[in-house]
Amino acid sequence: MQTDPDKTTPGGSSSSTMLGPESLRQELLCPICYDTLQDPVILECSHNTCRGCIDRLWGGQAACSCPLCRREHPDKRYTPNHLLGALIQAYLCRMERECQFCQQQEEKLVGETPAPVSQPMQRFVTVEDAAQQYKEKLKATTVLQEHHLQGLKVLQEQQEERVLEIKAQYLTLERNISSQFTEMHHWLQQKEQGMMKELKREEEKLLEEVECTQKSFKEEIKMTEENMSHLKDRLEEQDPAIFLTKITSFVEKFCVERTLPVTAPLKGLSLGQFMGPIQYAVWKEMKSIIQPVLCPVTLDPKTNHPNLILSENLTSVRMGEPAEFQNSPLRFNKSICVLGSKGFSTGTHYWEVKVKDKTSWDVGLAKESVNRQEIVKVKPKNGYWAIWLRKGQEIRALDSPSRILTLKTKPQKIGVYLDYEGGQVSFYNADDMSHLYTFKDNFTETLYPMLSPGVNKDGTNEESMKLFHLKL
Incomplete structure (x- = not known):
């Protein structure tokens, strides 16, 4: 260089x-x-x-x-x-x-002729x-x-791992769907076969009665035809002496007026049983095989916020004037909500909540150890799995981050499904059972149903929220 x-x-x-x-x-x-x-x-x-x-x-x-x-x-x-x-x-x-x-x-050198240099400054x-x-x-x-x-x-x-996970999950869900419908198909097939056997027994019974009556008619017809033949032969006798031979006993025997046998009224198969509302009757009877069992959820008066009023049967809640309650760590003091009286630490459960005509509400689950003395953000990391309605139309899943749910129709009833061991909390529009949102988590403590009827500042949200079980 x-x-x-x-x-x-x-x-x-x-x-x-x-x-x-x-x-x-x-x-x-x-x-x-x-x-x-x-x-x-x-x-x-x-x-x-x-x-x-x-x-x-x-x-x-x-x-x-x-x-x-x-x-x-x-x-x-x-x-x-x-x-x-x-x-x-x-x-x-x-x-x-x-x-x-x-x-x-x-x-400075502008306009001047530069002097030649002996050594350039280039590097x-x-x-x-x-x-x-x-x-x-x-x-x-x-x-x-x-x-x-x-x-x-x-x-x-x-x-690639995600692809394998999706395929494995698909197989699991496919087996679950097949199992659910196989159970219903098996029950329906048994019900169908039972009704067909009952119909066959009734048919055989009626046919046996008819055959017995027909047999007696055949015997009566045969005897009547024989009598008519004897009468015809006597009438064709030309000799008066022979005709009158034992005529008195003949007349007593054959000239007696006969009446038709008495038969029972004609009966058919039971239209009411076999031509009635079969599907509706079977649908009502299917409740015996429906899983999970529709649980009777009620509210716990030891947990409701002082501004909440519970019904006497503890199945509905609404906003009201503040009431005096004994202070307790079990009661929500700053968050306007109430818990169910029964918690779940195992199994699968389903219940429904009526939210018709409301402009604000929260529906979901809360773990037993949630802080009930402070206002907290409703999200899984704080022990809540819930969805809410705000401004009369915005429904949001309170996940991390929260997600706005785009729905075709506004639900009038919300269905809540819990699979504790499966770590699943799912929400449905209970009117048509369309899926709204699902949380996945690992549950380690007892979970309680959680409701909040929302505030009622302008008087447009005074309707109660009601817990009830779907009755088939």
Whole structure:
């Protein structure tokens, strides 16, 4: 490399013993963004990078390493390099001053003929040095590409695992659907076969009665035909003496008026039993096989907020004037809600809540240990799994983050389904059983039904919320 004879060290020595400006500038470049280091930090392997660059590089990687030497840094540790930062600031200020000086000198020389110089001020690098510099850049780029490739492969593996999870979940749900319908099909087939057997027994009984009557009719017809034959033979006798022989006993025997036998009224098969509302009758009877059992949920008067009024049968709640209650850690003091009287720590359960004509409500479940003395955000991490209605039309699932539910119709009844072991809480429009939202979690303590009728500031939300069981 050709050196600049005009540049000397403070001690008067030639710059050949120190880093030249270009070499110094190269030392101050970030190996990630290839720009001057910003807020430099020093890694445990002694290499320097921009703080923002290394945070972005390591932020999306599981295995973190230096972009230059590839040494692994599993703890992602680095130290701010304040000395290098100060050096970079000084270097940049100096370069700025030199550029301003050059500009002033150039302005003075405008219009003048420049004097020939014997030695140009250009700086040169050897081909080998230039190649080495670009190789370093390409190596750093290769490291970044390798990290990017590793990240892509990790994401690809995650998607492949997701595909397997979806297929496994599909098989599980397919078996569940098949099992549910197989049970109903089996019950319906048994019911159908039972009705067909009952119909067959009634038919056989009626046919037996008819056959018995027909048999007696045949015997009566045969005897009547024989009598008619005797009468006809006697009437055809031409000899009066023979005709009158034993005529008295003959007349007594054959000239007696006969009446038709008495028969029971004609009966048919039972239309009322076999031609009535069969589907409705069977539908009502199906409640014996429906799972889960429709649970009789009632409200716990020891938990309701002082502004809530419960019905005498503890199945409905509405807003009212504040009442005096004995203070208790079981009672909600700041959150306007009430819990069910029975909790669930196992099994599957389903109940429904009437929310017709209301503009605000909350429906869901709360774990036993929720804080009932403070206002809390209703979300799973705080022990609540619920949905709510606000402003008369906005229904939101209170998940993390919460999600607005887009529905075709506004529900008048909300169905709540809990599968404790399965970690599932699902909500339905109980009018048509369309699915609204499902929470998935791991339950470790008793869960209680939770209701809130909402505030009634403008008088448009005075309707009660009512708990009831679906009666088939």
